[in-house]
Amino acid sequence: MDGGSADRGAAGLEVAVPARAGLGEGPVWDSAASRLIWVDIVGQRVHFYDPETGEDTSVAVEETPGVAIPRRDGGLVLAIGHGFAFLHPDGLLEWIERVPQGEVTVRMNDGNCDSAGRFWAGTTGLAAEANAGALYRLDPDLTVSRVLDGVTESNGIDWSPDDKLMYYVDSMEHRIDVFDFDLGSGSMTNRRPFATIDEGEVLPDGLTVDADGYVWVALWGGAQVRRYAPDGSIERVIALPTQQITSCAFGGPDFADLYITSAREWLAPEVLDSEPDAGALFRFRPGITGRAQRTFAG
Numbered sequence: 001m002d003g004g005s006a007d008r009g010a011a012g013l014e015v016a017v018p019a020r021a022g023l024g025e026g027p028v029w030d031s032a033a034s035r036l037i038w039v040d041i042v043g044q045r046v047h048f049y050d051p052e053t054g055e056d057t058s059v060a061v062e063e064t065p066g067v068a069i070p071r072r073d074g075g076l077v078l079a080i081g082h083g084f085a086f087l088h089p090d091g092l093l094e095w096i097e098r099v100p101q102g103e104v105t106v107r108m109n110d111g112n113c114d115s116a117g118r119f120w121a122g123t124t125g126l127a128a129e130a131n132a133g134a135l136y137r138l139d140p141d142l143t144v145s146r147v148l149d150g151v152t153e154s155n156g157i158d159w160s161p162d163d164k165l166m167y168y169v170d171s172m173e174h175r176i177d178v179f180d181f182d183l184g185s186g187s188m189t190n191r192r193p194f195a196t197i198d199e200g201e202v203l204p205d206g207l208t209v210d211a212d213g214y215v216w217v218a219l220w221g222g223a224q225v226r227r228y229a230p231d232g233s234i235e236r237v238i239a240l241p242t243q244q245i246t247s248c249a250f251g252g253p254d255f256a257d258l259y260i261t262s263a264r265e266w267l268a269p270e271v272l273d274s275e276p277d278a279g280a281l282f283r284f285r286p287g288i289t290g291r292a293q294r295t296f297a298g
Contacts, residue, residue, distance in 0.1 A: 010238045010284055016259065017049055017056040017281040024261035024279055025206065026067030026110060029251030029293050036251050037076070038281060039065040041109075042265050046076070046087065049281065051252065056281070059091050066108040066121060070295045077138070077296040079108035079121035084138050097144045099123065104132035110206050110247065112157045114166075116140075117297025118186055120147075122154020128172060135168070137186060140297035147188070156207030156217060156247065160230075161291065167194060167215055171203040176217060176228070195232045197222075206247025211255070211289045218245040218260065225260055227286075238284060242275040243267075250290020258284045 022042035030037050036049040045058040046068045063081030071077055076087040082105075083098030099108075104125045111121025117140050125132035135148035135157075152172035159166050159181060166181040166188050175196040179188035194215070197204050202222040209215055214235060215228040225238040225248050244263040251257050264272060264279035272278055 010240070013238070013240070013282055013284045015277055015280045016051070016054075016283040017047075018277070019047070019056065019279055019281055020264060021261070021279040021281075022265040023246070023263045024281060025246045025263075026065075027206075027247055027249040027251070027259040027261050027281070028067065028069055029249060029255070029259075029290075030070050031292055032070065034253070036249075036259055036281075037068050037070070038259070038261055039068055041065060046078070047281075051257070051283075059087075061087070061093055064107050067111045069111070069113055069119060070293070072117065072295045072297055077119055077298070079111045079119075082107055082123065084108075084119070084121070084136075084144065096138065096142055099134070099136055099144065099146070102132065104129045106133055109133075109153065110155045110157065110169075113294040113296050114159055114181075114183065114186070115163050115294055116183055116186065117295065119296045119298075120157055122148070122151055122157075122170075124151075124153040128153050130172070133170075138296075138298070139186070142298055153203075155205050158207055158209040158215070160209060161211065161213050167207060167209060169204045169207060169217070171205060171220065174198055174203065176204055176207065176215065195228050195234075205245065206249075206261070208247075208249050208290060210250065211291050214288075216248050216258070218247050220244055220246060225258070227288075236286075238286065240282065242278040242280070243271075244278065249293070255290040255292065256285055256288070258286055258288075258290070260284065 021040040066079040084096040106123040119138040122135040123133040133151035155169040178194040207217040260282040
């Protein structure tokens with residue numbers, strides 16, 4: 001089912017923030033503050049969007065932020081640079097741990113928290129060098145574990161509503177994978193393909209799982225967000241007016257607003273002329289609800 005024409009985007013789609021972000025990413029709904037948190041990775045800023053007022057503010061950080069997620073005790077936890085850090089309400093960045101660098105320089109990318117309050121985030125080489133990245137888990141006691149090797153571009157991660165499945169994207173694999181997940185131990189096993197995106201340079205990027213257990217994935221280079229049924233079939237397509245779509249997350253008081261981030265970095269001037277909304281934060285109400293964002297327990 002097509003969500004709208006490719007040149008105009010989905011019917012009802014709106015630009016929430018005309019941000020012109022270099023690499024907008026990591027939208028996360030902060031229920032406690034009724035705001036959306038998102039980042040501009042190359043711009044090195046963490047953004048805070050208040051839909052009630054329409055105001056978007058941001059704070060500069062010293063390295064590239066991949067995602068910022070609320071802590072249960074206040075402030076944020078970030079996957080940033082090549083490590084994890086707290087961002088306190090006063091803007092102070094407090095490093096937790098930096099993950100080791102190998103022969104290839106890597107940076108943290110997308111991540112998410114599970115229902116037990118663990119923070120999962122992965123790395124990617126600065127030029128997406130093959131197998132240079134990894135997936136890490138930050139536990140509430142601030143222990144960092146390397147849980148998956150041989151990753152090229154670690155991206156979206158989320159869990160099924162019953163916490164028994166973990167969906168994960170390594171973008172350069174051109175697919176969404178799924179693991180069996182044990183919430184008690186935080187272990188993932190039996191990795192297998194969930195959905196393949198075999199469309200040339202179109203790559204799966206960030207993702208979210210809605211209240212019905214369907215998987216929404218942003219398509220970098222594809223000008224789309226897709227909703228996949230639990231069996232891996234495409235249930236619907238939301239067309240966007242710019243090609244570099246990076247991530248998506250549900251928010252709002254009823255979790256019925258789908259927020260979508262995008263990027264303008266690496267687009268040629270003539271493409272930017274035809275895609276003036278590149279780098280914007282979009283909002284769309286698909287008639288489906290998401291779930292509350294899990295917070296970090298540390």
